[in-house]
Amino acid sequence: MNFDVADLPPGLAYKLLTATIVPRPIGWVSTIGPGGAVNLAPFSFFNAMGGAPPVVALGLMRAPAGGRKDTARNIADQGEFVVNLVSEDLLPQMSMTSAPLPPEESELEAAGLTALASVHIAPPRLAESPVSFECRTLHCLETGPDQILVVGSVLAIHVADRFVLDAERGHIDTPALGLVARMHGAGWYARSSDLVQLDRPAGGGRL
Ligand SMILES: Cc1cc2nc3c(=O)[nH]c(=O)nc-3n(C[C@H](O)[C@H](O)[C@H](O)COP(=O)(O)O)c2cc1C
Known part of the structure; x- marks a missing residue:
């Protein structure tokens, strides 16, 4: 079936994207x-x-009630943010923080999580997260009404010590991170534990 975006009712393109671009x-x-x-x-x-x-x-979409989401407004105003990654044990708290709270209330505190000071920027990172990236905005592109694409430069990468196998070589125990990814629908997630291994062709390089 061919879905021509120009003919789709509002919201359907989002459903098609998020049901297919997974995990x-x-x-x-x-x-x-x-x-x-x-x-x-x-x-x-x-x-x-x-x-x-x-x-x-x-990619930060319009808030359901209209206007920019708090994250989009804060990044546009301050140009600084931390991206923390989500391990399976953090799924309930992660989901809890997707509820819209007024800007003066902290989702981090409401979810009982712990803030740790960042090295280069004002927003803190999450102590509970196995990996965090301190970022400064390189570019903010308005891709639709109150929808923005943020491109961020990574200033620091924090990896919890227990997952670092060889710091000089950048070897991380990736399976042990237990990271989860979003799947289709409202509440489906995938574990990153169902793996296949395939060697690259000769001359393919490391990238
Ligand atoms: C797993 C998950 C992934 C989400 N991904 C996005 C996304 O990519 N873009 C977006 O605009 N909202 C996304 N949302 C919804 C936001 O988290 C939600 O609108 C949140 O209230 C925004 O908070 P803020 O207003 O404090 O920025 C996602 C929600 C969940 C649970």
């Missing part, structure tokens, strides 16, 4: 609100977009 990593983003409260929310329109220098991107 999607989840960036659990901490920012600071206008009054100083730490804002925390998950975003699965998230990925690494460059390695040298390291770059990530986030």
Whole structure:
């Protein structure tokens, strides 16, 4: 079947994208609100977009009630954010922080999570998260009404010590991170434990 986006009712293209582009990593983003409260929310329109220098991107849609989401407003205002990754044990808290709270209330505190000071930027990282990226905005592109694409430069990468196998070589115990990804529908997630291994062709390089 061919779905021509111009003919689709509102909301259907989103459903088709999110039902098919799976699994999607989840960036659990901490920012600071206008009054100083730490804002925390998950975003699965998230990925690494460059390695040298390291770059990530986030897709932040319009808030259901209209206007920009708190995360989008905070990033546009301050240009700083932390992307924390989500391990399976953190799923309930992650889901809890997707509920819209007023900007003066902290989802991080409401979920009983712990903030740790970042090294380069004001928003804190999550102590409970196995991996966090401190980011500064490189570019904010308005892709629709109150919808933005944020491209961020990664300033620091925090990996919990127990997962670092060889710091000099950048070897991480990835399976032990137990990261989860978003699947289709409202509440489906995937574990990153069902793996297949395939060697690259000769001359393919390491990238
Ligand atoms: C797993 C998961 C992934 C999500 N991914 C996105 C996303 O990529 N983009 C988006 O705009 N909202 C996404 N949401 C919804 C936001 O988390 C939600 O709108 C949240 O209230 C935004 O918070 P804020 O207003 O504090 O920024 C996601 C929710 C969940 C549970």
